[in-house]
Amino acid sequence: MANNLLIFPLLIPLVAAVLQIFGRSHIRFQRIVGAVSMLLCVGIAVVLVGEVHMSGIQILPMGGWVAPYGIVLVADMFAALLVLTSSILGAVCLFYAFASIGEEREKHHFYPFFQFLLVGVNGSFLTGDLFNLFVCFEVMLISSYALIVLGGTKRQLRETLKYILINIVSSSLFVATMAYLYAATGTLNMAHLSERITEVGQNGILSVIALMLLTVFSLKAGLFLFYWLPGPYTSPPTVVTAIFAALLTKVGLYAIMRTFTLIFYQDMGFVYTLIGWLGIVTMILGVIGAIAYREVNRILAYNVIAGVGLIAFGLATANRAGLEGAIFYMLHDMIIKALLFMLAGIMIGAAGTARLQQMSGLIKRIPLTGWMFFVSALALAGVPPLSGFVGKLLIVQGGFERGWYTLTILSLLTSLVMLYSVMRIFMLGFWGKERPLADEQKEIPDEVYREWITEAGNPSLLPDASENVLDHRWGTFRPKALMASASVLFVLVIAIGLGAGWIQTYIAEAASVLVQPAVYVQAILGGG
């Protein structure tokens, strides 16, 4: 039942990245290769979703070695849908990058890093082996370090230091956890692990290992342990924050969902309750952060955290409705977060600043962006005809079925605060009296520029801006092209909302594997 299609979401971006490294100074070539690669990925992901829909879970044992001995790639509906979403977001963000990232970054390997990031993300979604998941995580993280720091402003350097440190620690913990798991079970293949743990039952040591894995993935996903997140997500250029917000935390969430529905699903009353509480606390802290700040990027970064909390809560209800809701909301959340960051990038460019106090009346300058932002904000909060509604509805239903009335109502209240936080961006930013373009560049004194030149020793190493805001000075980027890529996602948000019933059949299929892990194990080990 080997299906070679599964390798392509990894292989295509990998080959594209290598080609782009060779064509370093030919920006046009790099762009074409990147665009072709991403569009191919989207096409293949669509075919993959179709095949999984028609004929069940697809697997690819690498090198022909059967499941527990070799590495196996697995595409169930959940993974296939996530690969599709990440490919679409990759394509859209790439086109957004064409119009905004700037020549200096393009020459310094922005596109290869971008492609490697997608290799890591797609690999994490498709792998069926825990150690391979670690390797894919590292591929993704190392590209993300480079993407954050590329440009080398003071703020980027500082935030990358923090980001690398936290990720080295969490990766080390991941390897340590795998050591314990290997000692306890003697395997690292997920399906095989699931089978072995079913045989021996979930004893104390396995629960400890499960908690360690939860800690590791929570660090990656920003579930409660999110304190590293706002800084690195606000310092790089907009397109990088958009792709991070859409993909990176969701990979951690995917790992949590996969681990706790496939491997550690017995006797998990305690851990599921813990995940539920962590989700609620994350949501509350996230929305507190979202209303505490007055910087567009930062408000959205805290909304990312709140979204993670809600998805984790959906998982923790551990019933069908809750899991379907979590999957639906996760797909919606990936798209809407990328869209909001993109629109915020256009806003920041139009206003010349990220601070809400310094912007108002933007609706006159960029009316289309304004209304798009308005509708996206409604979609984020889950207003009925739009994409966020069905996911939230199902999560709430799952919460009630589980009997967590107070927690579920709390999660609904945080949705309100979420809506308030983004509506505040809309009202302060777009309404009111129009202001002249705030030129933040004036705030950088001449001696700072001179200092840059002397320390770099080479004007080409000179960063073009002291803050990411300045990458988007009006006129140095192409707002129309940016709007075009953002509108693709906007259409998608509307379409997901309107076509929720149609998408629901796929989501239900994805959730059915999560509630019946035996199906997954059977597909990998049974056919062997």
Next chain:
Amino acid sequence: MEIWMSIAVGILFAVAVYLILSRSLLRIILGTSILTHAVHMLLMTMSGLKTGAPPLLGEESGSYVDPLPQALILTSIVINFGVTAFFFVLAYRSYLRLKTDDMEEVKRKGGQ
């Protein structure tokens, strides 16, 4: 034997955590290096330290040591080597740029 290794790993973890919590950036990087050492030793220990031939078929032994964790450690070493090299260069760059390796100063000078 596993007991002694576990104690050694525990000491390494303690040293690593202590170093990572310090203010100097260089000490932090050393801490992460020691942390990854500890983790690799842990992986080796947890897969069993029973005596056996090196995992080479030419040895023609009755029993071999487990080859899988060795491959895992090798992978992990290379990854950590790459990350540590990047971390060092990043620290160098931020030293040139921010003129300090004190994390409190870095926090202050990094701007908003």
